[in-house]
Amino acid sequence: MSSIAATQETTFEGAQDGVFVAEQMWPIRYQLYLVFVALAVGGWMGLGQALERVGVSMESFAGLESYYQGLSIHGVTLALVFTFSFANSLCSLLTIRGFGRPMASTMLLQGSFWTMLAGLVLGAIILLMNQATVLFTFYTPMEANPLFYLAAVFLVVSTWLTLANIIWTYRQWRADNPDERIPLVAFTTLTTYIMWGLASIGIAVEVVFFVLPWSLGIWDNTDPQLNRIFFWFTGHAIVYFWLLPAYISWYMCMPKQVGARLFSDGLTRMTFVLFLLFSIPTGLHHQYTDPGISATMKSIHLVLTFVIFFPSLITAFSIMAALESGGRARGGKGLFGWIFALPWGNPSVSAQLLAMLVFTLGGATGLINASMTVNLVVHNTAFIPGHFHLTVGTAVALTIMGVSYWFVPFMSGKKLFQPKLALAQGWLWALGVLTFSRGQISGGLEAMPRRTAIGEAAYELPGWELSNWLTAIGGVTMAVSGALFFLVIVGTLFLSKEPTEITEIPVGDEPVHGPKESWAFFDRIGQLTVIAVVLIIFAYLPTLISYLPATFESPGVKVW
Amino acid sequence: MSRTTLFVLLGIFAVVLIFGYTAVIPTNNEPRAVPTNTPGAAAGGGDEAGEGGDSSGAAAAGQSIYDAQCAACHTTDGSDSIGPTWQGLIGSEIALADGSTVVADEEYITESIRQPAAKVHDGFQPIMPVFELNDDDIASLIAFMQSLE
Numbered sequence: 027m028s029s030i031a032a033t034q035e036t037t038f039e040g041a042q043d044g045v046f047v048a049e050q051m052w053p054i055r056y057q058l059y060l061v062f063v064a065l066a067v068g069g070w071m072g073l074g075q076a077l078e079r080v081g082v083s084m085e086s087f088a089g090l091e092s093y094y095q096g097l098s099i100h101g102v103t104l105a106l107v108f109t110f111s112f113a114n115s116l117c118s119l120l121t122i123r124g125f126g127r128p129m130a131s132t133m134l135l136q137g138s139f140w141t142m143l144a145g146l147v148l149g150a151i152i153l154l155m156n157q158a159t160v161l162f163t164f165y166t167p168m169e170a171n172p173l174f175y176l177a178a179v180f181l182v183v184s185t186w187l188t189l190a191n192i193i194w195t196y197r198q199w200r201a202d203n204p205d206e207r208i209p210l211v212a213f214t215t216l217t218t219y220i221m222w223g224l225a226s227i228g229i230a231v232e233v234v235f236f237v238l239p240w241s242l243g244i245w246d247n248t249d250p251q252l253n254r255i256f257f258w259f260t261g262h263a264i265v266y267f268w269l270l271p272a273y274i275s276w277y278m279c280m281p282k283q284v285g286a287r288l289f290s291d292g293l294t295r296m297t298f299v300l301f302l303l304f305s306i307p308t309g310l311h312h313q314y315t316d317p318g319i320s321a322t323m324k325s326i327h328l329v330l331t332f333v334i335f336f337p338s339l340i341t342a343f344s345i346m347a348a349l350e351s352g353g354r355a356r357g358g359k360g361l362f363g364w365i366f367a368l369p370w371g372n373p374s375v376s377a378q379l380l381a382m383l384v385f386t387l388g389g390a391t392g393l394i395n396a397s398m399t400v401n402l403v404v405h406n407t408a409f410i411p412g413h414f415h416l417t418v419g420t421a422v423a424l425t426i427m428g429v430s431y432w433f434v435p436f437m438s439g440k441k442l443f444q445p446k447l448a449l450a451q452g453w454l455w456a457l458g459v460l461t462f463s464r465g466q467i468s469g470g471l472e473a474m475p476r477r478t479a480i481g482e483a484a485y486e487l488p489g490w491e492l493s494n495w496l497t498a499i500g501g502v503t504m505a506v507s508g509a510l511f512f513l514v515i516v517g518t519l520f521l522s523k524e525p526t527e528i529t530e531i532p533v534g535d536e537p538v539h540g541p542k543e544s545w546a547f548f549d550r551i552g553q554l555t556v557i558a559v560v561l562i563i564f565a566y567l568p569t570l571i572s573y574l575p576a577t578f579e580s581p582g583v584k585v586w
Numbered sequence: 587m588s589r590t591t592l593f594v595l596l597g598i599f600a601v602v603l604i605f606g607y608t609a610v611i612p613t614n615n616e617p618r619a620v621p622t623n624t625p626g627a628a629a630g631g632g633d634e635a636g637e638g639g640d641s642s643g644a645a646a647a648g649q650s651i652y653d654a655q656c657a658a659c660h661t662t663d664g665s666d667s668i669g670p671t672w673q674g675l676i677g678s679e680i681a682l683a684d685g686s687t688v689v690a691d692e693e694y695i696t697e698s699i700r701q702p703a704a705k706v707h708d709g710f711q712p713i714m715p716v717f718e719l720n721d722d723d724i725a726s727l728i729a730f731m732q733s734l735e
């Protein structure tokens with residue numbers, strides 16, 4: 027295991043035992059700071075959206091033109107920039123750590139940072155100019171300024187540069203180590219990025235071939251439904267691109283952080299392989315109510331959605347096993363004693379434990395959404411934001427914050443500022459989101475639409491008042507928690523005097539059942555990718571054929 | 587973190603989780619604004635229309651138009667919904683959004699149906715759709731409204 031001493035700001039000046047080199051550390055570090063910038067901007071909008079429900083207008087709150095302008099900023103910064111830049115940053119670091127060698131290309135690593143920055147800045151400018159109030163899903167025929175789509179291209183290209191770099195590093199490592207198992211950490215980042223590489227083809231096709239030329243005026247009309255099919259080709263798998271970096275932390279770092287070992291190498295590899303294979307052929311579950319798509323294909327995607335739930339169940343098992351053994355090793359007794367024996371005093375651990383607890387509800391509500399007939403009840407209601415603030419808004423976001431509590435000290439060499447505040451931050455977020463989502467979920471069941479300025483709605487149904495108050499109270503609590511998070515991070519970077527004790531990335535030792543017991547086929551990345559492509563073709567070719575011929579008949583509209 | 591603090595925090599978490607989310611399903615059977623008022627109104631309206639003598643045929647015809655086209659927004663039991671209730675509407679004095687008042691006579695009712703935005707009842711949104719009903723239909727609706735005292 028490479029030991030790297032990050033005791034000072036200057037740690038990464040010059041080569042550190044040839045693995046963590048300075049030219050590669052700064053892009054990782056600055057990409058991590060983009061995570062925080064995106065969270066700050068998006069979180070501010072989120073606070074506005076929550077307050078809108080109890081009478082504070084978005085126009086007066088943030089000086090915006092409309093509620094939808096704010097919501098577009100919220101969605102783009104949080105669902106795209108926040109998650110992507112974190113994935114790039116953490117996965118690059120863990121790839122280096124996993125293969126025990128620098129990334130193959132320093133240029134790609136730096137390029138990934140610069141394109142992410144370009145995408146964020148360009149997107150922010152266009153959104154703030156109210157030229158792209160199309161929400162983060164940018165459904166046509168709503169037509170934004172072409173520069174907005176260009177910003178989206180930058181964001182995706184940034185992840186592709188990281189993907190190329192991870193694959194290249196893998197190939198180099200493989201050339202030097204022809205017979206070895208892929209180190210587990212590197213295996214998880216590699217499969218995550220290959221999955222995303224395949225998944226992002228949908229959105230790339232949509233933007234490059236249809237939306238961008240149309241918004242540039244090269245084509246007059248577009249086919250909104252075809253665009254939606256391509257969008258949702260990416261749109262479900264994207265949630266795993268958000269989630270898997272959190273899973274990577276749960277599998278690879280949490281066991282070490284609680285003083286335990288991961289249960290099984292093979293089970294972990296299998297989980298990530300299942301995500302690689304089944305994340306994408308599920309996208310139609312976002313289009314159950316869409317016309318023009320065969321019900322058979324919708325049903326096939328429905329079944330596959332339940333298939334992709336399975337690796338999350340394995341994850342629940344593996345992580346809980348590791349946590350229990352950690353808790354028992356720390357002296358926890360009895361049926362539940364190990365839970366209390368976990369290192370709850372460590373803010374990084376506690377935030378992630380809470381993220382997991384909240385995620386159980388996120389999974390349950392996700393199964394509700396995925397069930398075609400039940401989906402009709404909740405589709406496009408506030409139930410959906412209720413669901414995904416438990417998943418991406420907490421399981422992922424709170425894990426990112428928890429990881430930051432070692433990542434930032436590790437990268438900056440500074441001791442974590444005010445760990446007590448950091449602890450409070452995690453709890454506030456968890457309790458806040460439980461309240462917030464309770465409000466949104468019950469509102470949704472009372473037919474409250476999502477993506478609606480409820481405070482200005484023409485009418486209100488019974489039950490909405492409670493829903494609005496819970497949403498507002500929960501949302502404010504989350505915002506307070508977010509503010510504490512910034513205090514801790516900014517404090518760590520600028521006020522913290524002492525050097526950190528964190529000198530090592532908390533990646534666990536070999537699992538209880540190590541790589542020798544795990545199936546060698548899992549490492550056949552190339553073959554697995556081919557299988558994934560075949561599954562995608564099975565799931566999407568008939569969908570497209572049954573949909574075609576396309577009807578390019580919609581002119582662009584600007585509804586804001 | 588002390589063990590007591592942890593117990594308390596996890597306890598709060600569990601309480602929010604269990605009580606918050608098990609009570610999520612709308613369990614109250616109180617009438618929800620839109621659908622459930624209709625049957626009740628139908629029964630009540632029917633009885634009274636019976637007592638109304640001559641106008642009963644017209645009131646019944648008015649009620650069927652009400653059931654089909656108006657019940658989504660108007661109640662007959664005195665509670666306001668998306669639109670104002672019809673109970674006690676006829677002859678009452680109505681405050682308008684522009685600050686003036688008007689008596690709800692036949693003329694006002696007719697205008698409210700044919701040009702809902704012309705005079706907007708204070709405190710309500712001007713969202714009522716235009717209904718192109720003929721004079722007979724409007725007469726039946728008024729008879730039905732009169733039966734709702």
Ligand code: HEM
Pocket residue numbers: 069070072073075076097098100101104105108161162163411415418419420422423475476477478479497500501502504505508
């Ligand atoms: C301070 C914390 C937050 C608050 C108060 C908040 C509040 C909200 C509200 C009220 C909505 C629903 C708006 C509507 O449907 O009209 C929303 C939508 C959304 N939120 Fe958040 N949120 C927060 C944090 C997050 C985080 C951390 C993420 C993801 C990492 C996130 C991702 C989203 C997304 C993707 C949408 C959907 C946008 C759309 O429908 O286009 N939010 N948020």
Ligand SMILES: [Cu+2]
Pocket residue numbers: 261262265311312
């Ligand atoms: Cu999905």
